[in-house]
Every structure is written in structure tokens, then in C-alpha cells.
Amino acid sequence: MKLIDAKKGQKYQINKINLHNELFFRVLNLGLFIGATIYVVKPATKNMPILINCDSLNVALGNDVSKAIEVKAI
Amino acid sequence: MKKIILVGNPNTGKTTLYNTLTNSNEKASNYGGVTVDVKNAKLLASKDIYIYDIPGFYSTSSFSPEEKISLKFLKENSDALVVYLCDINNLKRNLFLALQLKEMGVPFCLVINNTGGFKNADELCIKLEKEIDAKCFLIDARKRKKCNKLLNFLQNFDYNTLKMQKYNISTTFKIEEEILNQTEFLYKKIEKILSHCNYKIINYNLNKFDSLLFKPWFAISSFLIIFLTMFFITFGYIGQTCSNFFAGLFSFLCYSIFPFMRNGNGVVVSFFRDGLIASVCSVLSFLPQIIMLHFFISLLEDTGYLSRVAFVFDGFLSKIGLSGRAVFSLLFGFGCTTNAMLTTRNIENGNIRKRTALILPYYTCSAKLPIFALLCSCFFNDNKFLVVILLYLLGFLVSVLISYLTFKLSKEKVNNSFILEMPRLKMPYLPKILRDMLNNALDFIKRIGGVIIIASVVIWFMSRFSVSFEFVEVFSENSIAGGISSLLKPIFSPLGFSSAIILAIIAGLVAKETIISVLMLASGATSVAGLQSIIIAGSGTLNFSVASALAFLVFVLLYPVCISAMAVTKQEFGGWFLIKSLAIQLGVAYFASLIVLLISNGEFLKLICVSLIILIVAVVVSFMIKYNKSNGEKCYGCTKQCSKNCLQKKQ
Incomplete structure (x- = not known):
């Protein structure tokens, strides 16, 4: 499933990152690589980014970014 | 010269540590991207050891403009000792770059920040020292605590052991798979190191108040309440009383020291009284309001609130072609446009x-504040606060409109790539806020001591001497400045501006603070109270009416900010961008103040004609932009048109 559809409070593992080059490196630099575990603090809405926690860091990802990351619930 | 470079991920406290180790006062905040250029200063109690503070970056595969600056600097200064800064709450992520640096052979010592309140920090430090094989220190940079051990180490380190070497840092992109494998490998290694050190990652869950700040209804209403309160205190009774007190105090002090200035005549008396004392004191009297504004901005920054504002406004900003990251630059714009322009470097x-x-430039910087305060207290004393809020709102609406129009005309597809580290919500730390506030006040005073005094003297000379260098007792069209203003009068006469006001507008291009100085010089007033009486009377060289005062306020709000902001714009975006930007600002300022003047005077027929002209100009310009638009793509991190081979190009 896409990260943009992720539910609040659920833990996920990143499966695939379909971002173009520069954004791919940007998410990677924040520890969001394939296999990383994340926790949804606040789900995405139409006008708001998603807020996820990855290894104690809260990261906000805009809708186009979270649409391009695929995750699986764990 | 011995060199130390502060390296680390964004938002780990590098600038705060730099300020502590060098006793400097550089701008530091609790969100990434505040440092956008390399800064240096001498290490405390040392002769030739210099510390360099560079923008934070996450890995050697970084790409934004300020990250590239850091990597290039590190590469060019391989004979420097690196002080690598980590946040104790974020060790897993922060150690990633440390391991990359280690692989490259960069000599570094590890500094762990924000250790206050963390149990077993000393044990962690000892174990990390062994695991990473680098000297390790614990500090609390925000509270400037526990830094002495590190300072002693840096003062006594044998820098002669460091030699120039060639780091293998690639500033271009490698193959994604290669990077991904390296990332996985390094993170596994970090997990292993941290488990040996008994370090446990504590996930930060939002508390109830923090959760509320992410709810749109609460976030937006609290934002409006906070900003309205901020402006109410700054421009309302409290701010005005402090300002009046300061104006009276400066005037009393000056004329007590130089009593002959009060009623004297002649060139020397005029130079000191009108050219220096009156100009400088009038600008200084607004110091309390500027201090208050910066106090509130520092308070909001220190708590982590601004990052929440960026999160909430991202959706709205993406609709007008901006991103949540722009919030930091836009809010900085309320302080100083020049600094705000530099912070745009953190937008990829x-x-x-x-x-x-x-x-x-449409966001009211603190230099415009004295002009608003002066004219509003003359003409709208009962509704002063409301008029100032409306001016701020007008600036905001114009900026939204311009951003939306340029975004729609450019037909960009990708507009919202918002990625932001969310700092923890903290209680404000008063000493830091007071330090920031003091620094901003000193900056303001320094500006008065430099560019404003020079501008005041030049303007005094131009307004008190004729073309044949004869002394003119009061400002008139016979003076040099009066002659220049007369030349521009046909352009400004539809706005109802007199020669003195035109001169103030021209001087305002150097620095907005000089506008008050020019108004003082041109009116012959020797105190702010005297200037207010002259403006209210609407007589002499400053023939302000309520309508022309409003038009003047709108013009000052929207026309180009100052020469330093222009220089930074040229440096960051090129000369052509600056020319376009200035043309838009001048056009918008002129027509907006004309509309305000016509509405205030009830001249609706003229208003319709002006609106039609604006509409025709807008349509012609939009067609020109549409058909002249280049087909080339611009890339992330590139500010200029990219070539086909640009490695940052979208795939």
C-alpha cells in the first residue's frame, strides 16, 4: 500500500521508494530506506502532510512524497 | 592557521556550539536550514585557531545548495579537525554521516549534544569512544553547559598532525542501488554499535498539546491569536508608550549635552542638529518596538512552534506554488528581508x-515598522493597531496573489515536495531568547551607526545645499535634493506626494530607516513629537492628508526593500531576476497606492480607468510570459536553466 493511505498508530515497513533521484536521497538521508520501520503519528489528509516517526525522529512528508513510498503493515 | 570545522546533520546545535566556543552571536534555531553559508571566528582564548560553522548535511549524497557548500568546504579544507555534532535523541541517524566521514579518513572528534536529563550519558560516551575510535564529549549547547572539556581539548590539540589529504567525496549522484546497499550496511553497523553501547531509541509520541497544534482548526486559530497579540503589544499602548519614552529621553539627553543646538543657526548647528542628532534619535526611538517584535519571534522559534506552522500551512502554500519550507523564510521576512532571502537556500x-x-519583499520587515508607527499615530491614533494589521494583511495578500499568478503562468507540475524534520516541542529557554533579542537590537543599532548615519549626512547635504553649494536654511526645491525630487514629481504627482516625500522614498531604497530621517530633515523638525505635529497640520513640505498618508504607507509597504536585500537577491538569483523583481515591486507599489488614494478620495471614475489599465497591462504581461516561456526544465537545487546533461534533472 501507499504511505499516503497509512493509518494512524500503525507500524509499517518501507517496501519500495518510487521517488525521482533527488527526493529519493532526501528521504534516504532521514533514515527512510527500504526495510526501515516507521510509525504513523498523524495520517495524511488532502491538505496536510503525513507525520511519521522513524527511530525517534518525527518527519513530515508532503502528499506527493508519501504517494511515492510503498509500505506494508507489520 | 589552525582550522576546526563543525560538521553534523541539520538541527543538531552546530551554530549554538559555535556561538559558545567563539563567544559569537550567530543566528541559531531549533529547525534545520538556518545556517546557509560558511561562518568563521576565533576559538576562545586562542591565537590562531579558527572555527568554521558550515550548513548541516545528512550524508555525502547531498544536493541542496547549502549542502553542496558544506561538502565543497570540507573537501577544500582537509587539513582541518572536524568536530562532529550529534543529538543524543537522534543518535542512530546522526551517526550515519559520522561513519561515512570515518570511511573517508576524515579526522574528527564526536560531540554529543542535548545530554541534559539523559540517563547514563557518561557511560554511553565512554562506550561510543571505543566503538567509533574517536574522542567523545558530552555537552548541552542550548544552555551553554559542559562545554569546557571540549574547549580545553580544542585549545590543546596538536594541529600539526593534520595534513592536507584528498577526500573521495562525490557531489554527483551515484547509482541508487549502490547508495541503498551502502545505507543499509551503515545502518546495520550503527544498530550494532548502539546495542553495544546499551543505547535505546525512545520514540517521541506527541503529547496532547502538541497533537492539538497539528489540528488545522486549532493551529490556524492559535496562529492568528498569537500574531494578533504580538502586533497588539508591539504597536498598541505598551509599544507606543515605550517608544514615546525613548524619543523623549534621547531628545532630552542630546539637548542637555548640546544646549546651543536647540535654537542655533548656521551650517555646523544644522549639520549636528538636523543631519545627525534628529535623524539618529528619531530612528532610535523605535528601538523598543523592534525589540518587542524580535522577542516574540525568538519565543516562537525556540519552542519548535514554527515547524508546526510550516506543517499546517504546507497544503495552502502548495496551492500557490510554494511549500511548507517557505514558512521559515517568510516569517524571517518580518524581521529582515536580507536574512530571509538567504534562508531560501534550504528550499531544494x-x-x-x-x-x-x-x-x-512584501512581508513587512522591522525597518518599515517605525514608518507605520509614526504615520498611524498621526492619522489613525484610535485605530492604529487595526491599520497596521491591515497593512501586514495587504502585504500578505499581494504576496499570495503574485505567487499564485507566477505559479499558474509557469505551468509547473511538481510543486509540493515537502520533507521536514519536526523538532520536539520545548519550553522556551529565556536566556537564549533574551540573547537573540539583544543581538537583533544591536544589529539595528549597528545599522543606524553605519548606513543610516551616512545616508542621513548625504541627504542633509543634498537638502541643505543648492546646486551652486549655497547653504539653504530649510528644505526647498532650490536644494540639490529638491531638484532631484522635482524631476520625479510628474511620476508621483498622481499619488499626491510632495517633493520631500519623494525624496524620502528615494532614500528609503538605501534603508527604510532613513525615511524618518528624511522626513525630519525636510520638515525641519528636531524631535519625533515635532515631526508628528507638522504631519498632522499637513502644512509645509510634508503636505500629508489622510488619503495621501494611506497611499504613502501602501507604497512603503510594497516598494523595493533596501539596497542590501537587492544585493543578496542579485547574488543568489542573478541580475535578471533582480530587475524583474524590482519592476514588479515598483509597479505593484505604484498602482496599489494609487488605488488606495482614489478610494480614500472617493474618485471612483478614475478608479475604474486605473483598474482597466492594470487589467490590460496584466493581460499583456501574462501573454508575453506564456509565449516566451522556455521549454527547458529547471532542476531541484539548480537556480539556473539546466543543460541536458545536468545530473540533478528529473527522471
């Missing part, structure tokens, strides 16, 4: 970055 998307720079 070149188009969003340019658009942010284009609209920044």
Missing part, C-alpha cells in the same frame, strides 16, 4: 525558491 526546488524570494 529552484522554482519554489525563486518564487519565495519574489514575494519576500
